[in-house]
Amino acid sequence: xxxxxxxxxxxxxxxxxxxxxxxxxxxxxxxxxxxxxxxxxxxxxxxxxxxxxxxxxxxxxxxxxxxxxxxxxxxxxxxxxxxxxxxxxxxxxxxxxxxxxxxxxxxxxxxxxxxxxxxxxxxxxxxxxxxxxxxxxx
Numbered sequence: 001x002x003x004x005x006x007x008x009x010x011x012x013x014x015x016x017x018x019x020x021x022x023x024x025x026x027x028x029x030x031x032x033x034x035x036x037x038x039x040x041x042x043x044x045x046x047x048x049x050x051x052x053x054x055x056x057x058x059x060x061x062x063x064x065x066x067x068x069x070x071x072x073x074x075x076x077x078x079x080x081x082x083x084x085x086x087x088x089x090x091x092x093x094x095x096x097x098x099x100x101x102x103x104x105x106x107x108x109x110x111x112x113x114x115x116x117x118x119x120x121x122x123x124x125x126x127x128x129x130x131x132x133x134x135x136x137x138x
Contacts, residue, residue, distance in 0.1 A: 002111035003027065008118050010126035012063065012135050018056045019122075022114060025049065030107045042098040042106060049110055050086045053079075064125065067134040075121045082113050 004023040009016050025048055028041070057079040064072040089106050096102065129135035 002115055008115065010118065010122050012126050012129060014059060015056075015063070015122060015126070018052075018059060019114065019118060022049070022052060022056065022110070025052070026107050026110050026114075030111075040098070042103045043093055045103075045106055046086060046090050046093060049106075050083070050090070053082060053086065057083075060122070060125065063129055063134065067129050067132045069125060069128050071121075071124060071128075075125060078117055078121055082110075082117075085109055085113070 002023070004020050008019060010019075025045065028045075057076075060079070061072075061076065063069070064075065069075070086109075089102065089109070092102055092105075126135065
């Protein structure tokens with residue numbers, strides 16, 4: 001189980017606020033699955049994560065553009081990878097419905113991806129933003 005912690009903070013308030021919301025939503029799905037009451041929760045989670053990830057990725061893309069971030073291509077490729085994985089989860093839902101296994105896979109995918117992404121990519125972006133003086137605006 002992965003939860004938000006201060007260790008995941010990047011220092012860019014807008015990005016950190018969005019990360020926290022994403023973790024809270026993943027926790028709702030995880031808790032619903034564990035209690036055996038996942039009715040509709042997996043589909044709702046996939047839809048929310050897909051929609052909100054797009055908003056979040058747009059936010060990060062704005063920061064990258066504003067700061068001429070040199071690693072933008074690699075960072076954006078990671079975003080596309082999550083989008084592809086969420087699309088695959090949506091297809092699995094369409095094919096087999098809501099199952100505990102799919103629910104666990106969606107939560108695990110998202111939490112593990114998000115933690116790794118924050119540590120590897122978002123922190124590097126935040127560091128660049130701070131060095132270039134663009135961490136408070138995009």
